[in-house]
Amino acid sequence: MTINDITTYEVADRFTRYVQIDTQSDPYATSxxxxxxxxxxxxxxxxxxxxxxxxxxxxxxxxxxYATIPSNTDKQVPVICFCSHVDTSPDSSGTHVKxxxxxxxxxxxxxxxxxxxxVIRFADHPDLANxxxxxxxxxSGKTLLGADDKAGVAEIMDAARLLMQNPEIKHGTIxxxxxxxxxIGRGVNHVDIAKLxxxxxxxxxxxxxxxxxxxxxxxxxxxxxxxxxxxxxxxAKGKMQSAVKIATDIVAALPNDRLSPETTRGKEGFVHPNxxxxxxxxxxxxxxxxxxNTALLDSHQREVEDIVKSxxxxxxxxxxxxxxxxxxxxxxxxxxxxxxxxxxxxxxxRRAGMEPERRSIRGGxxxxxxxxxxxxxxxxxxxxHAFHGKQEWVSRQDMEQAVKTILHIVALxxxxx
Numbered sequence: 001m002t003i004n005d006i007t008t009y010e011v012a013d014r015f016t017r018y019v020q021i022d023t024q025s026d027p028y029a030t031s032x033x034x035x036x037x038x039x040x041x042x043x044x045x046x047x048x049x050x051x052x053x054x055x056x057x058x059x060x061x062x063x064x065x066y067a068t069i070p071s072n073t074d075k076q077v078p079v080i081c082f083c084s085h086v087d088t089s090p091d092s093s094g095t096h097v098k099x100x101x102x103x104x105x106x107x108x109x110x111x112x113x114x115x116x117x118x119v120i121r122f123a124d125h126p127d128l129a130n131x132x133x134x135x136x137x138x139x140s141g142k143t144l145l146g147a148d149d150k151a152g153v154a155e156i157m158d159a160a161r162l163l164m165q166n167p168e169i170k171h172g173t174i175x176x177x178x179x180x181x182x183x184i185g186r187g188v189n190h191v192d193i194a195k196l197x198x199x200x201x202x203x204x205x206x207x208x209x210x211x212x213x214x215x216x217x218x219x220x221x222x223x224x225x226x227x228x229x230x231x232x233x234x235x236a237k238g239k240m241q242s243a244v245k246i247a248t249d250i251v252a253a254l255p256n257d258r259l260s261p262e263t264t265r266g267k268e269g270f271v272h273p274n275x276x277x278x279x280x281x282x283x284x285x286x287x288x289x290x291x292x293n294t295a296l297l298d299s300h301q302r303e304v305e306d307i308v309k310s311x312x313x314x315x316x317x318x319x320x321x322x323x324x325x326x327x328x329x330x331x332x333x334x335x336x337x338x339x340x341x342x343x344x345x346x347x348x349x350r351r352a353g354m355e356p357e358r359r360s361i362r363g364g365x366x367x368x369x370x371x372x373x374x375x376x377x378x379x380x381x382x383x384x385h386a387f388h389g390k391q392e393w394v395s396r397q398d399m400e401q402a403v404k405t406i407l408h409i410v411a412l413x414x415x416x417x
Contacts, residue, residue, distance in 0.1 A: 077172025
């Protein structure tokens with residue numbers, strides 16, 4: 001039996017089970033993982049891997065799942081890792097997710113029953129045009145769905161099942177890695193690369209079927225802390241300098257027609273204030289700084305500081321501090337040194353019956369940081385759309401295509417060894 005002859009997939013069943021487990025991460029927690037409930041899914045995954053006969057599957061103290069599918073070939077094949085993350089975004093509730101399967105979708109708007117104001121409109125989601133006749137999975141209207149990235153998790157799990165059950169698919173050693181806290185930028189903080197023991201990897205965390213991504217943003221976090229002057233408001237004339245008002249002045253002075261998520265696309269970078277907190281005496285503005293060109297991050301940060309200096313000049317008794325933290329870098333800088341990874345990924349997509357589309361990500365993945373940790377790692381489609389919100393959706397057929405792509409990737413590495 002060839003890979004394309006496989007007709008029995010369990011990926012949709014796995015996915016609809018996994019999304020019902022709340023694994024939302026917490027950006028303000030100091031623990032790792034940031035929420036213990038992420039391990040609820042990870043423990044299930046370990047048991048399912050053990051049940052498949054993958055004997056070394058285990059959950060470590062940090063919430064990572066490691067597992068190995070042994071080689072079944074005499075060839076010396078590079079060790080390939082497949083990685084997805086178990087956590088869901090803090091941007092929308094992941095509690096009591098109720099997945100709904102819209103069978104034989106016919107291009108209608110999808111009104112989600114538990115909140116009819118949430119409508120997945122055909123006109124607003126052009127990729128729905130590719131789903132006519134497919135089974136589209138959504139949440140019920142009160143939560144996100146969790147396709148980011150439980151679609152990827154389910155795809156890797158089903159591919160593992162098929163590899164264990166079909167030894168005629170020849171492959172080298174395969175490593176599986178499931179991470180926590182990817183959504184809050186900490187996904188690989190404690191990955192043990194030596195223990196993982198892989199040469200190359202693929203994250204299953206992309207969007208549209210047929211896409212493979214080898215370029216991400218480079219990313220920094222920038223925090224502005226403002227020290228104002230606090231005085232009793234009844235006696236504040238000529239004395240008070242509110243840190244809260246200074247912070248809002250800074251945000252108001254940011255450019256709107258450029259360098260903003262709302263007005264940029266493609267490879268254009270941005271400066272995004274995503275949280276303000278504080279009091280009259282002290283306030284903070286948390287920014288994320290993004291650009292595909294790493295060298296431009298410094299320019300964007302200088303522009304923010306110039307704005308801060310200009311605003312703070314109007315408050316002579318107040319001061320500020322700026323702290324910059326590196327988050328991740330454009331993985332293309334590493335992947336360009338290993339062109340065979342992308343070549344095999346794209347050929348696998350072709351063999352699965354799709355035309356590959358090479359893309360850049362206006363964001364990052366675990367693969368961004370893994371690439372710079374010594375595991376070059378592009379990002380393959382998982383099939384989800386409209387991530388991080390109540391309109392999130394994925395189709396059963398696209399997830400099955402992702403499983404098929406994984407199988408072709410491992411077969412191609414063995415074939416070309």
